[in-house]
Amino acid sequence: MRLSGLALRHFRNLQNQDLELPPEGVALIGDNAQGKSNFLEAIYYLESLRSFRGARDEQMVSFGQDVFRVVGRTTADAASGAEAGEVAAAFQRRGKRKKVSVDGAEPEKMSEALGRLSAVIFSPSDIELISGGPVERRRFLDILLSLNEPGYIAALQDYKRTLLRRNASLKAGHAATVIAAWNPGLIRSGAEVMRGRQAWVASRHEAFGEYYRRVSDGRRALMSYRPNVFLSDAISVEGIQDAFRDALMESCERERRMGATVVGPHRDDVLLQLEDERDGLDLRDYGSGGQRRTAALALRLVEAMTIRERRSLKPMILLDDVFAELDGGRSERILELMETEETGQVVLTAPKEGDVRLRKDALPRWRIEAGKIST
Numbered sequence: 001m002r003l004s005g006l007a008l009r010h011f012r013n014l015q016n017q018d019l020e021l022p023p024e025g026v027a028l029i030g031d032n033a034q035g036k037s038n039f040l041e042a043i044y045y046l047e048s049l050r051s052f053r054g055a056r057d058e059q060m061v062s063f064g065q066d067v068f069r070v071v072g073r074t075t076a077d078a079a080s081g082a083e084a085g086e087v088a089a090a091f092q093r094r095g096k097r098k099k100v101s102v103d104g105a106e107p108e109k110m111s112e113a114l115g116r117l118s119a120v121i122f123s124p125s126d127i128e129l130i131s132g133g134p135v136e137r138r139r140f141l142d143i144l145l146s147l148n149e150p151g152y153i154a155a156l157q158d159y160k161r162t163l164l165r166r167n168a169s170l171k172a173g174h175a176a177t178v179i180a181a182w183n184p185g186l187i188r189s190g191a192e193v194m195r196g197r198q199a200w201v202a203s204r205h206e207a208f209g210e211y212y213r214r215v216s217d218g219r220r221a222l223m224s225y226r227p228n229v230f231l232s233d234a235i236s237v238e239g240i241q242d243a244f245r246d247a248l249m250e251s252c253e254r255e256r257r258m259g260a261t262v263v264g265p266h267r268d269d270v271l272l273q274l275e276d277e278r279d280g281l282d283l284r285d286y287g288s289g290g291q292r293r294t295a296a297l298a299l300r301l302v303e304a305m306t307i308r309e310r311r312s313l314k315p316m317i318l319l320d321d322v323f324a325e326l327d328g329g330r331s332e333r334i335l336e337l338m339e340t341e342e343t344g345q346v347v348l349t350a351p352k353e354g355d356v357r358l359r360k361d362a363l364p365r366w367r368i369e370a371g372k373i374s375t
């Protein structure tokens, strides 16, 4: 996608500025704590309507201010398949109100404004996708599928709502019939969520292994879906519903004891392993720092590939100081991959000029100091 204009108002430490972005992208250079990650956070906010760092909206309002506002203008671009448009997002701290508009109009549902930039962000905290708990990997899947699979976000929201109510009933010790009344809704939405996750992993695990191999130059990595409810391969949505229904039946006693729903996609995981002669080695337990970083990068590359295929355009790539902890060989091969894969505009940040090699050094350099960007 091509972001041509960006207006920033009271976003974190960034000064209020109106910027014109070059078509190929930009490399933003600055010392620590000057606002590089904040800049990418502002851009990615227009894609996902949330912080890529998991910050609450109010944290992004500049200290002492009440409202932040970010406006992005995209330009039509045949080469990347981008369309012209404008997306704006604002958040008011006092009223805790988020306002989003697309081409000047507020969409009926916030979710309709998602994915306007077709951007993927690579950041040092991506390592948590590998080192962190299942919740990190579920969040990755949920955001990716919400942005790329029609119907997923509705099913997910439905599932979460029903789960909350069902759990409240369990906690309050309601009668079995009251608990069971939540089951059809939980099963229907939960099965949609599982189906979406299973299908995505099934269609992308090859690409994940291949990206990992190309960056690490040799060894492959494996990605597999670990649903909490056992599912056989290539199962129909009805099959998933049956499996979920059975699992709920079997866990009746246990969920009464725990006062919460103990089976379902809210307990899913994605297993990421290094290929090994005998069996896979879980990267979470056995991966080195570099191997984990490589796996996280491979996940993001697969995300970019998903956008490319689902939306038929070249994704915008945001790189937050990602080469810092990788050895020279790996960095080189990632750069090569980014050059050869179909990627659109690139915005990258680095503390030192020397870290910027993408696009054969052709990216214009911007500098940032105390939130002020000079172009």
Ligand code: ATP
Pocket (backbone or CB within 6 Å): 011, 012, 013, 014, 030, 031, 032, 033, 034, 035, 036, 037, 038, 039, 059, 060, 061, 062, 063, 351
């Ligand atoms: P590094 O190279 O260390 O990653 P960076 O340039 O990416 O640094 P940022 O994470 O963008 O730095 O943060 C820059 C500064 O923004 C921090 O010093 C932080 O205190 C400040 N900051 C964060 N939130 C706000 C806010 N709401 N209002 C004003 N300043 C903020």
Ligand code: MG
Pocket (backbone or CB within 6 Å): 036, 037, 038, 320, 321
């Ligand atoms: Mg940073």
